Amino acid sequence: MDIGQRLEQELEQAVARAAGPDCPPILAEALRYAVFPGGARIRPRLALAVAHACGNENPLAALSAASAIEILHCASLVHDDLPCFDNAALRRGKPSVHCAFGERTAVLAGDALIVLAFEWLAVRLALSPDRLAPLTRIVASCVGGPSGICAGQAWECESQIDIVKYQRAKTGALFAACTMAGAAAAGYEPSQWQSLGFAIGEAFQVADDLRDVAGSAEELGKPVHQDETHHRPNFVAELGFDGAMAHFDGLLADAMAAIPACPGAEQLGLQITAVSRSLVTGLSSRTVAA
């Protein structure tokens, strides 16, 4: 079984726990709908790649942390799409959760997924108690306040945005959770892996900006031109298409330089480069005008 299949199997087991037989049927359906079918699963794959590069001493710890991070990512998408935020009708090529199941169920599904992420860590790490506290802390700090995803979204409610804190919290933090959790699961000191996560997160943010401006809704499975619509900062608007692409290349080089010493450092660098490049493949300044 390849790692992608193993990850889907783990996510299936986790969601089956929250959406068990006693669960109200609509909520159970919404929980499954929010997690399956997934996107590229970039974040959990990054966590697993880091754990692998570090020797993957405790594969179950790595897999459960990767799954918790993906579940939290899915929760953030459900709440992010709500009418009071992006009011997005489309996600992963199908109606967003609140469009398919109503706003109340979308709020509850997001809440239940947040709970599930932490529950799943505790279920899977009952026999590795020394790993549970650090992994829970890493994952929690990257999604809550003061500088996780919730804080990132909350900067959008402020009249003055601290742009560095905003982007780090909204996008970078979860990538930092991936690199730090992958390393911690394998017994490595997580703090040394934070800057790699932030660098990948920044590159991903630029790629996301490029896709929002130069991609198509069909390819992305979600609406484009969202930054313009919601008056959010966008690197293409700021630097132009070629400038943003050059910035992306620079950030990717920063990421390569930030990979800490570990047995699989070289292969990890190749994997990160391949996945990052795939995000901007096919985009060109020509498609901006389209």
Next chain:
Amino acid sequence: MDIGQRLEQELEQAVARAAGPDCPPILAEALRYAVFPGGARIRPRLALAVAHACGNENPLAALSAASAIEILHCASLVHDDLPCFDNAALRRGKPSVHCAFGERTAVLAGDALIVLAFEWLAVRLALSPDRLAPLTRIVASCVGGPSGICAGQAWECESQIDIVKYQRAKTGALFAACTMAGAAAAGYEPSQWQSLGFAIGEAFQVADDLRDVAGSAEELGKPVHQDETHHRPNFVAELGFDGAMAHFDGLLADAMAAIPACPGAEQLGLQITAVSRSLVTGLSSRTVAA
């Protein structure tokens, strides 16, 4: 320092973590506003009373679990008051979070509080790793799906409500978390403490129904007649005032009978009775008509 002060101090420390210096200021204010000043803190006090009755072998585990439960209760109130649910303007005698800070901040504050509850457990129990997994699982199972608070709320979205599952999940589950977490923190087998929590939760639900019908918004600090407004089941509507009060007495007797053997069983019974009775003090069939 009495236990109430110690609990407030613990909650202050927990919220200070999520609302730290890097936190967007409005979110930080909303997080504090959602937790302070508190209500009667009935749930965390119950968890601490159970831990005390069981010998309180690990006071920090009991206190952090009690705080996590109260933080999750506060989160549930913030989301419960949202326009898409109860659309309640008043909570604990002041504007609800979405009325004071806007809907987006209310969604994010609830999310960040859910994350904080689990983060705080991991922070406080880093040196008691054997307690962390069971306490996280107890608390998570009582707030998420399939049968925690999220599931309880989600039953309201179904065309056919399973009334027993609904009330157990919406109200009983968090009380079961209190009794089970209090016992587990003190090293007792938590499953034996679940039925006590459910019995208290049922009694509390009846008391809440009595207050909704026969109380006043000034005394309760929140709107009354909410069940009628939202077409929710209410024991007074079903059994009449005297019938509901008799049902309350019966449930309280059930709770007394459900207290497992432990050194402080007798005092625990007295405490539960005193707190439960205080909820319905001053209510009478006369005030129903008012």
